[in-house]
Amino acid sequence: MATTVSFRQQLDEYIRMQVTRLPANLINDLTSPIEMLVQSGAAKKALQEGAQVPDFTLPTSDGQEITLSHLLKHGPVVITFYRGIWCNFCSLEMNAYQHELERIQELGASLIAISPQKQEHCLAITKKLDLTFAVLSDLGNQVARQFGLVFTIGEPARSAHYKVHKVLPKFNGDDSWEVPIPATYLIDQSGTIRLAFIDPDFMNRLDPEIIVERLKELKESQG
Numbered sequence: 001m002a003t004t005v006s007f008r009q010q011l012d013e014y015i016r017m018q019v020t021r022l023p024a025n026l027i028n029d030l031t032s033p034i035e036m037l038v039q040s041g042a043a044k045k046a047l048q049e050g051a052q053v054p055d056f057t058l059p060t061s062d063g064q065e066i067t068l069s070h071l072l073k074h075g076p077v078v079i080t081f082y083r084g085i086w087c088n089f090c091s092l093e094m095n096a097y098q099h100e101l102e103r104i105q106e107l108g109a110s111l112i113a114i115s116p117q118k119q120e121h122c123l124a125i126t127k128k129l130d131l132t133f134a135v136l137s138d139l140g141n142q143v144a145r146q147f148g149l150v151f152t153i154g155e156p157a158r159s160a161h162y163k164v165h166k167v168l169p170k171f172n173g174d175d176s177w178e179v180p181i182p183a184t185y186l187i188d189q190s191g192t193i194r195l196a197f198i199d200p201d202f203m204n205r206l207d208p209e210i211i212v213e214r215l216k217e218l219k220e221s222q223g
Contacts, residue, residue, distance in 0.1 A: 007096045007207045014092060015203055022164075029160035033153055037200030043181060046148035049196045053187055054146045058114065058136040061122035066112060066134050069191075075108035076194070076218060077187045078211055081144055081180040083202065084117040085125040086166040090182065093205045098131050100208040107215040109186075110134075116141045116179060117171040139173060144180035149198065153177045186214055194218060 005013075018027065037043065047053065057067040071077045080097060082090040097104075097111060104111055111133040115122065122135045141150045153161070153168065158177055161167060169175050184206040186195035195214050197206040 007092075007205075007209070010092050010096070011089065011203065011205065014088060026160055026163060029156040030164070031203075032157045032160075033151070034201050036154075037151060037181065042151055043198040043200050046181065046183060046198045047185070047193060047196065049193050051193050051196075052191050053185070053193060054143075055191075056143045056146070058138055058143060059119060061119055061126045061135045061137070063119065066136060068187075071110050071112070072187065072189050072191060075110060076189060076215065078104060078109055078111045078184070078215075079187065080111070080113050080182075080184045081147070081149055082113055082115050082182055083179045084115045084168075084171050085121050085128070086168075086171055087202070089203055089205065090115075091125070091129060093182070094125065094129050094131060096205075096208050097133070098129065100212055101133055103212050104208075104215065107212065107219055109215055112136055114138045114143060114180075116144065118173045121171050140176075141178050141180060147180075147183070147185075149180040149183050150178050151181060153179060184211065186211060186218070188218060 053068070055067065055069045057065050059065055068077065080093065082093060084090065094113060101111060113133065114136045116138050118139065119137045122137045126135050138144055144150050168177050181198055181200060182202050182205060183198040185193055188194050
């Protein structure tokens, strides 16, 4: 009988693999924004549980437009902000959400993923991972900025990204080097945040199992 590997175990295994594959100084440079974000208290400045979310409309990977308020008419919405196709931690997270998508939908919710990358890269990650939920392009981080998630990757992390061939202007279509802090939100039908997970450490992501449990609690509370 096959042993199920948890999402946390997948993340930990990937971290171990990176530690053995990349030089320590390169890892230190790539992860340097984490300490900067912790020191600045950036995560605490983002929208938190209990806040109302702004409405927005963004294009999907295939050019359709998705409006948050339209989705909320049909049930709660799970929003996950991710950095892009170039981020392997993001790919692990997207795979995990795809795995739990059926349970999320059975609980009456919809799931959308948002990144600042161009639509062509949103389409690429959709095809690469066989995603069946909406992957939205937030050029210029306009929506992520409304959620208070945006920061700029500076040196030495920027140079380190060049060394591992993850040049953000290529993916995002601008030279800002701005990305969102990876974050996951559960929004109820009134537009109120019922769960907010914002972690400056991009290697730490919310287990989709927690979203499923919170959706169950939300459904029970509404009778």
